[in-house]
Amino acid sequence: MPRWLAHTIVVILLIAGISLAFARVGYAWNWAGVWEYRGLLVRGWLTTVGVSLAALAASVLVGALAAVMLRSGRPLLEAAARVYVELIRGTPLLVQLLLGFYVVASAVGLENRYVAGVLVLALFAGAYMAEIFRGGLDAIPRAQIDSARAIGLTPSQTLRLVVLPQAVRLVLPAVAGQLVSLVKDSSLLSVIAISEFTLAAQEVNSFTYSTLESYLPLALGYLALTLPLSALARLLERRFRYETA
Amino acid sequence: MNLVIADLVQRFTDPRTGRLATVLDGLELRTGEIGALVLVGPSGGGKSTLLRILAGLDVPTAGSVAFDGVPLPRDEAALRGYRRTMGTVFQAYNLFPHLTAMENLVLPLVHVHGLSRGQAVERVREPLERFQLAAHAHKRPAELSGGQKQRIAILRALVVRPRRLLLDEPTSALDPDMKAEVLEMIGELRAAGTEFILVTHEMAFARRAADEIAFIADGRVAFHGSPAEFFAATADPRVRGFLARTLGT
Numbered sequence: 001m002p003r004w005l006a007h008t009i010v011v012i013l014l015i016a017g018i019s020l021a022f023a024r025v026g027y028a029w030n031w032a033g034v035w036e037y038r039g040l041l042v043r044g045w046l047t048t049v050g051v052s053l054a055a056l057a058a059s060v061l062v063g064a065l066a067a068v069m070l071r072s073g074r075p076l077l078e079a080a081a082r083v084y085v086e087l088i089r090g091t092p093l094l095v096q097l098l099l100g101f102y103v104v105a106s107a108v109g110l111e112n113r114y115v116a117g118v119l120v121l122a123l124f125a126g127a128y129m130a131e132i133f134r135g136g137l138d139a140i141p142r143a144q145i146d147s148a149r150a151i152g153l154t155p156s157q158t159l160r161l162v163v164l165p166q167a168v169r170l171v172l173p174a175v176a177g178q179l180v181s182l183v184k185d186s187s188l189l190s191v192i193a194i195s196e197f198t199l200a201a202q203e204v205n206s207f208t209y210s211t212l213e214s215y216l217p218l219a220l221g222y223l224a225l226t227l228p229l230s231a232l233a234r235l236l237e238r239r240f241r242y243e244t245a
Numbered sequence: 246m247n248l249v250i251a252d253l254v255q256r257f258t259d260p261r262t263g264r265l266a267t268v269l270d271g272l273e274l275r276t277g278e279i280g281a282l283v284l285v286g287p288s289g290g291g292k293s294t295l296l297r298i299l300a301g302l303d304v305p306t307a308g309s310v311a312f313d314g315v316p317l318p319r320d321e322a323a324l325r326g327y328r329r330t331m332g333t334v335f336q337a338y339n340l341f342p343h344l345t346a347m348e349n350l351v352l353p354l355v356h357v358h359g360l361s362r363g364q365a366v367e368r369v370r371e372p373l374e375r376f377q378l379a380a381h382a383h384k385r386p387a388e389l390s391g392g393q394k395q396r397i398a399i400l401r402a403l404v405v406r407p408r409r410l411l412l413d414e415p416t417s418a419l420d421p422d423m424k425a426e427v428l429e430m431i432g433e434l435r436a437a438g439t440e441f442i443l444v445t446h447e448m449a450f451a452r453r454a455a456d457e458i459a460f461i462a463d464g465r466v467a468f469h470g471s472p473a474e475f476f477a478a479t480a481d482p483r484v485r486g487f488l489a490r491t492l493g494t
């Protein structure tokens with residue numbers, strides 16, 4: 001059976017099952033109320049896209065910096081990066097957002113909740129990126145560095161021409177996967193009152209009292225972002241496997 | 246070439262125990278005016294360690310090395326310049342896997358030796374033809390056989406016109422057929438006058454290609470002489486034992 005057919009069958013069965021469940025509880029759909037607020041949902045969705053992209057870009061920078069520090073061989077830098085990574089990965093994003101916005105951002109006079117939210121999200125994702133990047137750099141065999149040196153490349157040429165091109169290929173699938181998480185994690189930004197997609201759905205729900213009609217589009221809206229990203233991650237993974245085979 | 250090594254010492258700190266290990270232990274060697282030097286000896290004897298020093302990749306703890314009367318530098322910047330005049334090939338993983346064979350060949354010419362891309366492509370064309378590799382130039386290492394990979398690696402070392410090639414067991418990771426094709430290439434280069442220093446366990450090839458053979462064991466040169474002297478019954482029991490094992494007699 002071809003893969004697309006298998007996927008189609010599974011999805012049809014899933015939809016049938018869900019429909020059946022709704023039919024059995026006799027849910028009375030009311031889409032008219034939610035439709036009135038569609039603009040709110042669309043704006044929320046776009047905010048989620050924007051916030052996620054901004055946080056992703058910033059998290060790549062943060063992660064790269066932390067990865068370099070982790071491998072620097074300087075105890076103080078290594079310790080700083082290690083503490084950052086473990087602290088972030090060991091605590092809930094919710095706590096980081098609340099502390100980051102109400103304490104840290106306020107203390108330094110950062111008023112803009114969008115900037116603060118993106119920064120906290122970037123620091124959060126950056127900790128995971130750091131480990132991904134470190135793994136990518138560690139995976140470059142010692143022999144490659146030796147070959148680069150033997151040819152007479154300088155350290156910066158070695159990094160630019162040999163190490164980074166290989167490391168980037170290695171980490172791209174994991175970075176795409178991390179982006180999927182980032183998109184979903186951005187829903188927590190609603191706790192600091194950023195009108196992203198999840199907050200928009202909460203608002204629509206409170207206006208219309210149509211809970212499922214408010215939250216089903218939410219699920220679909222996230223899937224519309226995450227499914228292509230997952231597909232991209234798998235594609236990159238296959239491509240890379242071919243290159244190193 | 247003429248190679249003089251005096252009282253060469255290389256120590257490493259074992260990363261686990263933190264203890265110092267002496268890998269080269271006052272190694273001495275003084276060759277004649279030769280084209281090809283072959284290093285042989287038991288595993289762990291220090292051949293690769295020595296070759297890495299000759300290649301300018303590692304700096305010895307103590308001692309001196311001089312090619313044709315010119316001592317090897319010790320500071321990294323000067324060593325980088327020195328490395329650019331050598332063609333070094335390891336046992337495996339020489340090629341950059343993200344680049345095609347052609348891009349692997351062109352990279353040092355463009356980024357180290359200042360040729361334009363066009364000049365670089367032009368320079369590698371004839372050698373690729375000569376060694377029947379032109380048809381594989383567009384492939385990545387993953388699509389090449391082990392023998393093709395090693396031959397491309399040797400070409401990459403060669404096209405920068407180095408003073409000499411330094412080869413560390415270039416065939417030991419290969420199947421017999423591919424061993425033969427790589428050795429044949431080295432033999433052709435030898436016949437064309439390319440100087441080289443080769444670490445190998447291929448004793449038949451060593452006998453054919455070497456001007457001098459140095460037998461390295463326990464971080465020292467235990468025997469040094471012509472192939473004829475080496476394969477004649479030498480007094481050194483380590484050489485005799487080694488020959489008995491590798492030649493299966």
Ligand SMILES: Nc1ncnc2c1ncn2[C@@H]1O[C@H](COP(=O)(O)OP(=O)(O)OP(=O)(O)O)[C@@H](O)[C@H]1O
Binds near residue numbers: 257258259292
């Ligand atoms: N960077 C290093 N750090 C610590 N020990 C090392 C290092 N490089 C080599 N050694 C040790 O030095 C000894 C000699 O190694 P070397 O690779 O030079 O031997 P070899 O003669 O090339 O052996 P083989 O025939 O197996 O390749 C070994 O015991 C090895 O473990």
Ligand SMILES: [Mg+2]
Binds near residue numbers: 292414
């Ligand atoms: Mg060796």
